């Protein structure tokens with residue numbers, strides 16, 4: 105038998121609503137899902153039951169060195185639900201000492217107590233989907249959060265990192281969003297650097313079929329940076345981040361020394377990984393195994 109995967113991706117597909125650029129496998133639940141007292145909405149509970157079965161269904165399991173809980177919006181789950189998931193892996197696969205356990209969080213879906221709960225549950229790295237610090241840009245992109253939410257989340261993450269409670273964290277931005285010209289992008293980068301995130305992911309906006317943005321583009325109603333502006337934005341990104349000590353280790357990923365994502369690297373180095381949940385893709389032995397988005 106080939107070497108067994110040492111990494112697992114878990115997809116939590118729930119979001120409060122769908123952002124205007126997003127074509128991911130997402131289940132929008134609205135604003136009123138109950139998560140803090142008890143175990144969330146019925147849909148979330150049912151999904152977790154199936155997810156558990158899927159995780160247990162793998163016949164040959166081996167201890168994991170990276171786990172990545174992505175979405176969707178995993179921070180819609182409460183800390184107990186995250187703990188249960190991690191314990192499931194601990195008890196059935198084993199988790200290596202020093203394993204990297206990452207969770208994506210959305211600025212409008214967790215508070216400082218939740219953050220400490222996630223850390224107690226075993227998360228040691230976070231990826232914050234900030235996208236921008238500019239309220240107008242966030243609103244145009246259909247995001248639920250505001251600049252103040254991003255700032256608060258960054259301060260909490262910086263504090264727990266400075267206090268040694270987590271190994272690392274990442275701030276995620278989207279480059280070339282509507283109405284983000286050179287000036288706004290420079291402000292976004294400078295605002296990000298104020299919090300010294302050890303890792304920054306910068307994704308270029310893609311206009312995907314079926315999204316609100318695609319409809320607006322077709323109607324000629326979306327103002328996007330042109331090619332020259334995009335080029336200048338990219339140059340600025342490289343210049344500013346390099347000058348601040350970051351190295352670009354993958355196309356969208358920049359890190360300070362020692363803070364690259366070990367889980368990301370698994371995807372590019374040919375090592376296999378398990379993937380659990382809706383719309384996720386496993387690659388246990390080199391070939392890819394797709395699951396449906398629905």
Ligand code: SF4
Pocket residue numbers: 118119121122123126127128130175176177210233
């Ligand atoms: S929060 Fe992320 S996954 Fe959810 S709709 Fe927005 S971009 Fe898509």
